[in-house]
Every structure is written in C-alpha cells, then in structure tokens.
Amino acid sequence: AVVSTQSTGASNGIIGVNRKGQVLSVSIDEENIVPYITNQLKNPELALKVAVRCNLSGADELFVRRFNLLFSQRQYSEAAKVAASAPKGILRTPQTIQRFQQCPSQAGQASPLLQYFSILLETSQLNKAESLELARPVLQQGRNQLLEKWLVEGKLECSEELGDLIKAHDTTLALSVYLRANIPNKVCHIVCN
Numbered sequence: 001a002v003v004s005t006q007s008t009g010a011s012n013g014i015i016g017v018n019r020k021g022q023v024l025s026v027s028i029d030e031e032n033i034v035p036y037i038t039n040q041l042k043n044p045e046l047a048l049k050v051a052v053r054c055n056l057s058g059a060d061e062l063f064v065r066r067f068n069l070l071f072s073q074r075q076y077s078e079a080a081k082v083a084a085s086a087p088k089g090i091l092r093t094p095q096t097i098q099r100f101q102q103c104p105s106q107a108g109q110a111s112p113l114l115q116y117f118s119i120l121l122e123t124s125q126l127n128k129a130e131s132l133e134l135a136r137p138v139l140q141q142g143r144n145q146l147l148e149k150w151l152v153e154g155k156l157e158c159s160e161e162l163g164d165l166i167k168a169h170d171t172t173l174a175l176s177v178y179l180r181a182n183i184p185n186k187v188c189h190i191v192c193n
Contacts, residue, residue: 034058055087067091076103076112080119092120094129101133121155131156132165139169148173151180160186 001019008015013027035058037047044062051059063086070079080100083091096116103112110118117134120126126134135156138146147166150156151173158181167174171190178186 030054030056031058038062051087052085057088059087060090063087063091067096071099074103074106076100077115077119080112080116083116084119084123089127092127092130094133097129097133121150125154126150126156128157128159128161131159131162135162135165139166142169144170144173148176151176 003017016024034047034051034056038044047059048062067079067082083096100113100116105111158177160183163174163177175190
C-alpha cells in the first residue's frame with residue numbers, strides 16, 4: 001500500500017512511498033495512452049474523451065473519421081464541435097474552412113461556416129487562417145465592431161495579413177492588429193500617415 005504521494009514536475013508523474021519505505025515513480029507515456037485505450041481496451045469513445053481532456057495526440061484518425069461522418073450526415077454544428085475539440089488543432093486547417101464554405105445553407109439556420117466559427121469563438125482563439133476567413137465577410141458586412149470586440153477578447157490571431165485586410169476598411173483597427181502582431185514598419189506607416 002502506498003502511504004504518501006507527491007506530484008513531480010520533471011516527469012509530470014507522481015512519486016509515492018510505500019509502507020516498506022520503497023520509493024515508486026509513476027508517469028504516463030502521453031504518446032501511447034490514447035492508442036492503448038483504442039487498440040488494447042477497444043474503447044474509441046474513451047480514447048476520444050481522454051485525448052480531448054488532456055490534449056493528447058494518438059486519436060487523430062478517430063477525430064477525422066468522426067468529423068467526416070458528421071459532415072457527410074450534414075450535422076455541421078456537431079462536426080464543428082469535433083473540429084474545435086480535436087487535440088493539437090488537427091482539424092483546424094484551411095481545408096476544413098473550405099469544406100464549410102462549400103456547404104449549402106439550410107433554410108432557417110446559420111450557414112455551416114458561421115456555425116463553425118461561432119463554435120470556435122466560444123471555446124478558443126482562432127488561428128491565422130480562421131481569423132482571416134472570418135474577417136472577410138465581417139468586413140464586407142461593415143461590422144467592424146465585431147472584429148474589434150474579438151480583438152479585445154483575444155479571439156483573433158493577429159498577423160500582418162489580417163492587418164492588411166482590415167486596413168482598407170478601418171485604419172485604427174488595422175493599427176491595433178499590427179501592434180498586437182508586432183509589425184513595427186506597418187505601425188510606423190499608419191502613424192506617419
């Protein structure tokens with residue numbers, strides 16, 4: 001029986017001492033835990049849950065399969081949730097955005113692309129590609145205040161490309177993006193003009 005335990009910073013595990021005075025060190029092999037649950041325990045649902053909760057790799061194929069299944073069934077909101085929760089952003093790619101862009105809108109519902117971005121904005125910061133693709137229609141609709149809100153909330157990844165896109169519509173907002181993205185030459189250019 002283990003008498004006392006303590007977490008360790010070095011191995012992200014625990015060290016324990018048993019009644020005989022033996023020191024035990026236990027840690028989890030993060031690269032193999034999800035494949036073990038999938039292949040040895042034959043429990044892909046648990047593997048998905050562990051991968052999401054601990055942001056572990058090893059369930060990539062399971063996430064892609066689940067995403068593709070939901071997408072083919074036109075359950076776009078659920079597919080977006082899978083993409084948002086997949087570890088290490090494996091489904092948050094330009095290809096995923098393109099798939100949502102190509103989906104037809106269903107009557108009385110938000111477009112699949114808007115559903116995708118809404119779910120991502122609820123749970124995390126958008127990456128560079130997502131920030132650019134969301135900014136385009138928002139700027140076309142003249143809803144710059146939404147971009148400003150998301151910038152303040154830290155929901156957009158600032159980049160030179162995003163600043164350039166916004167600059168044609170709102171130089172003050174573009175200046176904010178350039179500052180956050182640490183693009184000093186563009187900051188100087190706006191301030192000097």
